Amino acid sequence: MSDQHLHHPLDLAPGDEEEVRVGPRLLGYCVGFALAILLTLTSFFVAGTSLVWQPSIPVALIVLAIAQMGVHLVFFIHITTDPDNTNNILALAFGLLIVFLVVGGSLWIMAHLNENMPPMDQIMRMQR
Amino acid sequence: MTDAMLHGHGDPYLLGGRPHEGPASKRITTGYGFWIFLLSDIVMFSCFFAAYAVLSGQTAGGPKGAELFDLRSVAAETAFLLLSSFTCGLAMIAADVRNAFWYQIGMAVTCLLGLGFLALEFREFAELVGRGAGPTRSAFLSSFFTLVGCHGAHVSAGILWLLTMMAQVFAKGFRADIMRRLLCFALFWHALDIIWVAIFSVVYLLGSGT
Numbered sequence: 028m029s030d031q032h033l034h035h036p037l038d039l040a041p042g043d044e045e046e047v048r049v050g051p052r053l054l055g056y057c058v059g060f061a062l063a064i065l066l067t068l069t070s071f072f073v074a075g076t077s078l079v080w081q082p083s084i085p086v087a088l089i090v091l092a093i094a095q096m097g098v099h100l101v102f103f104i105h106i107t108t109d110p111d112n113t114n115n116i117l118a119l120a121f122g123l124l125i126v127f128l129v130v131g132g133s134l135w136i137m138a139h140l141n142e143n144m145p146p147m148d149q150i151m152r153m154q155r
Numbered sequence: 156m157t158d159a160m161l162h163g164h165g166d167p168y169l170l171g172g173r174p175h176e177g178p179a180s181k182r183i184t185t186g187y188g189f190w191i192f193l194l195s196d197i198v199m200f201s202c203f204f205a206a207y208a209v210l211s212g213q214t215a216g217g218p219k220g221a222e223l224f225d226l227r228s229v230a231a232e233t234a235f236l237l238l239s240s241f242t243c244g245l246a247m248i249a250a251d252v253r254n255a256f257w258y259q260i261g262m263a264v265t266c267l268l269g270l271g272f273l274a275l276e277f278r279e280f281a282e283l284v285g286r287g288a289g290p291t292r293s294a295f296l297s298s299f300f301t302l303v304g305c306h307g308a309h310v311s312a313g314i315l316w317l318l319t320m321m322a323q324v325f326a327k328g329f330r331a332d333i334m335r336r337l338l339c340f341a342l343f344w345h346a347l348d349i350i351w352v353a354i355f356s357v358v359y360l361l362g363s364g365t
Contacts, residue, residue, distance in 0.1 A: 038179055040186025042342045049252060056244040063237055066354075070232055074360035085361055092356035096349050103244055103345040110167060115190060122194030125202040133205035 044105045059102020066095040106123040158259065182335055191337040193346045196309075200350050203305060207298040211362065215293035220362030223288055225279065229359045232275045233351065236310075240348040247341045253329050261322045263320035265344070269314045276307050299358065306354055309347055316340055 039045065046052055070091045073084060100106045106115055144150075178184075211220065246261025280300070283289065290300035320340050323333050 038183050040183045040338060041190040042186055042338050042345075043182070047251075049248060051312070052248050056241060060237070060241045060245075063240075067233055067237065067355075070356055070360055075226070084364055088360050090365075092352055095352045097278055099240070099345060099352065100350045103240055103348070104342065114187060115252055115267070117184075118187070120193055122197055124197050125198045129198070129201045130205045130208065134208055137209040 037089045037111060039105075039109075041106070041112075042104055043110065045107075053106075055102055059098055062098045062102070063095055066091050066098065070095075075126060119133070156261070181331075182338065185335045186338050186342070193342060197346065197350065200302075200305070200353075203298070203302040204353065207302045207358065210294040210298040213294040215295075217293040217296065218286075218288050220295070220299075220358070221269065223283060223286075224359050224363045226359065226363060228275055228279055230357055233355050234270040235268045235275070236348050236351050239265045240345055241274070241342055242268065243344045247337065248327060249362065250324070250337055255329075259321060260323060262317060266314060266317050266321075268311055269310055269317070273307060273310055273314070276303070277311075280304070303358065306347065306350055309350075312355050313344055313347055314333060314339075316343070 042051060044055070046055070070088055073079065073087050073091070079087070100119075106112060106119065108116070145153075161194060179187075242261050242264045246258050246265060248259035249261055251254075283296075288296055290297050317340065320333075324335070327333055
């Protein structure tokens with residue numbers, strides 16, 4: 028019983044897989060590649076189609092992009108929820124927090140700024 | 156009842172603390188350090204994304220994204236980069252089983268696909284500048300060239316690193332230190348692909364829609 032445990036290190040470097048056999052690893056890359064292609068094709072299709080409700084397209088594109096990044100993280104960088112990946116996940120979570128703060132915060136603040144600013148010609152008149 | 160059994164099975168998430176194991180191996184500390192660098196690189200890209208998102212409407216009377224972007228070329232770039240990520244993974248499997256032949260083949264294909272991506276990107280940039288839509292035309296184009304060009308610079312650096320790793324494995328074989336560098340290179344290459352996913356979705360597809 029404890030044998031199985033000894034074969035699993037307590038931590039894995041990011042990018043390393045628990046699986047060491049070649050067959051399953053190849054299969055993993057193939058599945059990831061197929062999923063990535065599928066999501067990319069869907070993105071390009073959705074962007075150019077008139078078959079879906081137009082205002083939903085930006086949301087759909089962002090959801091598809093996030094899904095594809097997840098596919099890359101799981102199948103190519105081999106991030107898992109196993110305890111041997113805790114450190115990698117925590118670093119990733121902190122990185123994502125900063126990314127969302129920077130992007131979301133900028134968009135939010137600048138949208139309000141634009142809304143509350145008088146139009147450009149009015150500013151020019153005020154400066155005169 | 157050994158320590159390993161206690162921690163291995165009754166407590167899979169090691170909530171009761173870890174058994175004493177000493178410092179982590181060099182492969183783990185190196186990979187983790189590089190992972191932190193990659194995440195900070197992604198944070199840097201997020202700043203460029205924020206700038207692009209804020210400025211994407213500020214065309215100063217110049218051309219909009221929808222008039223400039225050629226989605227077929229973007230689709231080809233995406234295909235090149237996706238395939239190169241896949242072949243990079245295959246080369247890493249070959250390196251792990253110490254198969255130098257398939258490793259070099261995988262890395263060479265990855266290199267060619269990366270060069271194909273760069274060639275398409277250069278052609279696109281040259282075309283834009285030739286049409287008077289260079290980075291000085293408007294705030295939108297400045298942020299576009301900064302964001303996409305920064306990714307292109309990363310890919311160029313990645314290709315130089317790739318060639319170095321091919322030469323190092325050829326000259327020194329699969330030594331432990333070379334394998335650590337390969338681990339970092341693979342992480343870098345896959346991370347570039349993740350950033351490209353964000354670029355083609357947010358910049359090209361969203362930009363050409365409206």
